[in-house]
Amino acid sequence: MHQLLPTPLEDPDRELADEDLVQAYAYPEAASPSDCWVRANMVASADGAAGLDGRSGGLSGEGDRRVFGVLRGLADAVLVGAGTVRTEEYRPPAAAAQHAAHRRARGQLPAPVLAVVTARAEIDLEHLQPREGSSRPLVLTTTSADARRRAELATLADVVLVGRDRVDLSEALAALAARGLRRLLCEGGPTLLGQVVAGGLLDELCLTTAALLTGSPGPRLLDLDRCVGPVRLRIGHLLVDRDELLARYLVDRG
Numbered sequence: 515m516h517q518l519l520p521t522p523l524e525d526p527d528r529e530l531a532d533e534d535l536v537q538a539y540a541y542p543e544a545a546s547p548s549d550c551w552v553r554a555n556m557v558a559s560a561d562g563a564a565g566l567d568g569r570s571g572g573l574s575g576e577g578d579r580r581v582f583g584v585l586r587g588l589a590d591a592v593l594v595g596a597g598t599v600r601t602e603e604y605r606p607p608a609a610a611a612q613h614a615a616h617r618r619a620r621g622q623l624p625a626p627v628l629a630v631v632t633a634r635a636e637i638d639l640e641h642l643q644p645r646e647g648s649s650r651p652l653v654l655t656t657t658s659a660d661a662r663r664r665a666e667l668a669t670l671a672d673v674v675l676v677g678r679d680r681v682d683l684s685e686a687l688a689a690l691a692a693r694g695l696r697r698l699l700c701e702g703g704p705t706l707l708g709q710v711v712a713g714g715l716l717d718e719l720c721l722t723t724a725a726l727l728t729g730s731p732g733p734r735l736l737d738l739d740r741c742v743g744p745v746r747l748r749i750g751h752l753l754v755d756r757d758e759l760l761a762r763y764l765v766d767r768g
Contacts, residue, residue: 515577515760519752530753535584536616538751539720539762541697550687552593553718554700554707555585558735563728564704569601577755578722585720587613589626589699591652591690595706596632599641604628609647623649627695631681631706635659635667642670652693654686683713704737712742718764719747725757 515530517538530538541551557573558564566572574582586592586607594604609624617624628651630637635655642651651671655664657678664673676685690698700710710716721735750762 515580515753515755517751517753519749532580532584532612535581536588538753539581539584539588541588544696548688548691550691550696550698551717552687552698552700552710552715553585553589553720554702554710554716555582555720556702556707556735557722557724559724559726559728561727561729562734563730564702564733564735566726566728566730568732570702571602573724573726574722575724575756575758577753577758577760578724580755581720581722581753581760583610585699586610586626587616588697590622590695590697591627591629591699593629593631593690593698593700593706595703596630596637597705598701598703599630599637601703604630604641605643606645606648606651608645622697625649626699627652627693629654629686629690629695629698630671631655631683631686633659633677633679633681635663635673637667639666639670642667644670652690654681654689656681683709683715687715704733704735708736708738711736711745712738712740716745716765718750718762721761721763723759723761 557570557578559573587610606628607625624647627649631654633656653667653671653673654676657675667673674689676682676689700707746766747763748766750764753760
C-alpha cells in the first residue's frame with residue numbers, strides 16, 4: 515500500500531506500515547466533550563455498487579480489509595443499521611491485540627462498542643452475543659418499538675430510546691457522546707449512511723473503490739428517501755493497494 519496524495523512519501527516505493535495508517539486516519543481532537551466526529555467507511559465498485567451478491571465483503575480486497583481493521587482500532591463505537599447487521603452477520607467487535615496499546619493511551623475501551631440503529635428493535639440476540647474482549651453493545655431504538663422486544667435486547671445490550679417512530683440520529687449521537695463515545699465509525703449500510711448525510715451529521719467519508727464493474731442494479735453508496743442537495747467534500751488523502759483506491763474525504767463545512 516502506497517500514498518499518492520496529498521504528496522507521496524519521501525520513498526514512494528516504501529510500503530505503508532500499520533503505524534503509518536494509524537497516523538493517517540487519526541481522529542481530530544474534539545472541540546468539546548459533547549462533540550462527535552462521524553466517520554463513514556464504505557466500499558463500492560467502480561460503477562458505484564455498494565455490494566456484490568448482496569454483501570459488501572465481495573468487493574473488499576486486502577487493502578480495504580487492512581484499513582477496516584485500523585479504523586475499528588481507532589474508533590470508540592461502530593454505528594451500523596440493523597439491516598447491515600443481519601446481512602453482514604455482525605457481532606460486537608473483539609479486542610485486537612495490535613491496537614491495545616494505542617487504545618489504552620487514548621483512554622478507550624479494549625474494543626469499540628457496537629451501536630445498532632433500529633427503529634423497531636428488530637435485531638436477533640445472536641448478533642449481540644459478546645466476543646473475547648468485546649464491549650457491551652448499544653441498541654439505539656424508539657419509544658414505539660415493542661416493549662417486550664426491548665426488554666429481551668436489554669439482557670445483552672444497553673437499549674437507548676432516541677425518537678418516537680424513527681431513530682433521531684442527533685439524539686443518538688448526543689447519547690453516545692454522553693457515554694464518552696465520540697470517535698464514531700459508521701459502517702452503513704446505504705440507508706443509515708443516507709440518514710446521516712441527510713441530517714448533516716457526516717464529517718468524513720473513507721471510501722474504497724474496487725477495480726470491478728458489477729453491472730448490477732443493486733444499492734448504491736447512499737439510499738436517500740429525499741433529495742438533500744450536494745454535499746461537498748475535500749480530499750484528505752489517497753492511498754493505493756494493487757488495484758484498490760482508498761480515499762479519505764472530509765466534508766467541506768465552508
